[in-house]
Amino acid sequence: MEDTEKKIKILIADDSEMNRAILAEMLGEGYEILEAVDGEEALACLDRCGSEISLVLLDIVMPNLDGFGVLARMNQTKQIEEIPVIMISAEDGAEAIRRAYNLGISDYISRPFDMEVVRKRVTNTLMLYAKQKQLLEMVAEQVYEKQKSNTLMVNILSHIVEFRNGESGLHVIHVHMITKLLLEYIRLKTDRYSLSDSDIELIAMASALHDIGKIAIPDEILNKPGRLTDEEFKVMKTHAAMGASMLEDLPVAQGEPLVRYSYEICRWHHERYDGRGYPDGLKGDEIPISAQAVGLADVYDALTSERVYKKAFTHEKALEMIVKGECGAFSPFLLESLTELADTIREEVEKGPADYSGEVKVNIERAEKMLKERQRKGEAR
Numbered sequence: 001m002e003d004t005e006k007k008i009k010i011l012i013a014d015d016s017e018m019n020r021a022i023l024a025e026m027l028g029e030g031y032e033i034l035e036a037v038d039g040e041e042a043l044a045c046l047d048r049c050g051s052e053i054s055l056v057l058l059d060i061v062m063p064n065l066d067g068f069g070v071l072a073r074m075n076q077t078k079q080i081e082e083i084p085v086i087m088i089s090a091e092d093g094a095e096a097i098r099r100a101y102n103l104g105i106s107d108y109i110s111r112p113f114d115m116e117v118v119r120k121r122v123t124n125t126l127m128l129y130a131k132q133k134q135l136l137e138m139v140a141e142q143v144y145e146k147q148k149s150n151t152l153m154v155n156i157l158s159h160i161v162e163f164r165n166g167e168s169g170l171h172v173i174h175v176h177m178i179t180k181l182l183l184e185y186i187r188l189k190t191d192r193y194s195l196s197d198s199d200i201e202l203i204a205m206a207s208a209l210h211d212i213g214k215i216a217i218p219d220e221i222l223n224k225p226g227r228l229t230d231e232e233f234k235v236m237k238t239h240a241a242m243g244a245s246m247l248e249d250l251p252v253a254q255g256e257p258l259v260r261y262s263y264e265i266c267r268w269h270h271e272r273y274d275g276r277g278y279p280d281g282l283k284g285d286e287i288p289i290s291a292q293a294v295g296l297a298d299v300y301d302a303l304t305s306e307r308v309y310k311k312a313f314t315h316e317k318a319l320e321m322i323v324k325g326e327c328g329a330f331s332p333f334l335l336e337s338l339t340e341l342a343d344t345i346r347e348e349v350e351k352g353p354a355d356y357s358g359e360v361k362v363n364i365e366r367a368e369k370m371l372k373e374r375q376r377k378g379e380a381r
């Protein structure tokens with residue numbers, strides 16, 4: 001049996017059976033040819049096979065849906081960016097050709113055509129697209145690798161701090177995950193903080209550094225099992241400003257958004273919404289959203305984990321304490337978001353540290369549904 005799986009698939013959409021046969025014949029045995037008798041069949045075929053199709057040879061004048069209709073749909077579905085289209089038609093008025101190019105075709109061949117020219121243009125287009133695809137994949141791979149190393153370095157650094165703090169290595173991971181969930185959820189609810197994908201990514205990454213200032217706190221205070229004296233607590237509190245000044249003193253990368261977010265987070269993750277936090281006593285939205293989100297995530301995770309000086313509270317108890325203001329004041333808007341995300345956060349934490357990132361997305365989709373549901377109910381009332 002012949003192996004058709006590895007052959008390049010080409011879709012020929014033409015209402016004339018003879019034209020299809022001529023084109024198929026001309027392209028030869030090297031390709032797997034799919035045929036469509038009109039625009040609608042062509043679209044159905046594109047839906048079914050998607051990016052398995054490497055090229056479309058498209059006629060303009062066809063019953064039901066013409067070639068322009070096919071191109072318009074391929075623009076809507078963005079398939080036109082992935083699958084090259086060569087238009088073959090006797091409709092060679094300049095206007096039609098221009099319109100076809102505007103709709104994204106790669107090439108235009110007018111009938112009657114020269115067999116050799118068609119074959120050459122087909123192979124050229126296929127090659128060009130294959131190269132472009134390869135380049136895109138390479139760029140994506142490089143971006144991914146760079147991102148991966150950045151995350152890795154940040155995680156190593158924060159793990160060192162945690163190790164000295166006697167915190168479980170999970171704290172940074174939890175704070176990262178909760179911060180990201182909170183910010184993505186906040187963005188669904190409001191555009192007040194104008195957060196882009198990259199802002200959220202960077203803030204979540206920078207969250208791992210929130211306590212780097214603790215590296216400068218003496219061991220006896222940092223890992224003291226009992227309560228800290230007022231004097232010791234004063235020293236402990238310096239970790240926020242200390243972390244920020246470490247970042248400020250970085251000899252390089254001062255303009256980098258990651259450094260800016262890390263600075264905000266280090267300095268202000270213990271600020272509180274009512275102005276009673278430290279070190280600067282900032283109030284309300286004077287506290288950058290990055291620091292507000294990390295501050296809340298930090299408190300939640302600190303409550304639900306065991307520390308030298310305390311046992312772990314349950315998820316429900318921790319939420320209750322936070323909402324009641326027992327751990328300082330947070331933005332009502334952030335508290336509402338945390339409450340709405342509560343189940344999602346608990347599930348994520350319970351799942352363990354195995355790569356959260358994929359799941360966060362799924363859960364955000366679920367949270368989004370919950371939000372819509374709530375809004376629907378609110379409107380109905």
Ligand SMILES: [Fe+2]
Nearest residue numbers: 210211269270
């Ligand atoms: Fe801290």
Ligand SMILES: [Fe+2]
Nearest residue numbers: 171210211298
């Ligand atoms: Fe922390």
